[in-house]
Amino acid sequence: MRAPFEPNRFGERGMHDFTPDAERQRPGCGAETEPHGPQSELADIVARPDGGKAIGVGETDTCARCGTFLRGEADGLRVDGVLYCTACGVRPDVDYLEAYRASLWGKRDGWVWFIGLTALYSLLQALVVAASSRLLVGSGLDGIPSETIWRFVGRGAVELATCAVAVAYFLGRPWARLGFVGVFAMQVSSTFVTSPPGMRGFVLVASVLSLPVLLFIVNGTRQRLFFKLEVSRAKLKASWEVYANNPMARQGLMLALLSLAVPPLGPLALGMSIVGLRRVDPAARPPIGRKRQAIAGMVFSSLSSAVSAGWLALKLFK
């Protein structure tokens, strides 16, 4: 399946290029309906219950983007309360939350890769358990208490189960979300049982504290989208705000804060913050924000850049 905003479907403009220019404001976007893709797919989006609402009976208006006159219910499409013609309403820059959803549908994020890597780690653990139990059995089973043998079997089984669930998670099997919480509980019980009594309280507290984090991760918007589960428009918007709203300004600020500890990063953070600030355009669709973060990034990175420059000057002219 093709991504919804590949250049060949929407001309040369990607979803992140929303500079208002005369060309795009000109009426008559009807000519652009063709590259939108198969009619059935278009109809699906138009019929989507959450995002678009048909205009009311007797209501007449014009498309907010191209100015096309809209005559009836089937003529228009409302996106976040604003009325568009059906051609404009399904554009990735207009219905940017839908485009965001589509871009993450079935896509692995950092957490999925991390959980995928725990499969390798668990497999390694299972091999270690197998190797050490082989050493143990090699010297004869007679002297070994049955409790020790069951401990090895249990540990190996938990690691193999973790590996299997993590692989399923990585492959996007829907049950694996719950399954991963299950193997977490198994890991905790196994660690609890095998810990010395003095450590058990610590294991219990650590587990109780990490369970909400785990639930937060597997319930995250991007995880749900990876597993192809529906996500409310409000959740999409919240996730879009974090990851897609002027990421340059966000990363610039984070780098600027880091540069307070590592001053040579200052100039790079300053450059990113300036680019981030230049991109701010609350009137664009989608709106580009984070003005304050960009300015804060410029302030902090200027400080660390000044420190770097001073240090360099001292080195050169000493």
Ligand SMILES: [Zn+2]
């Ligand atoms: Zn239009």
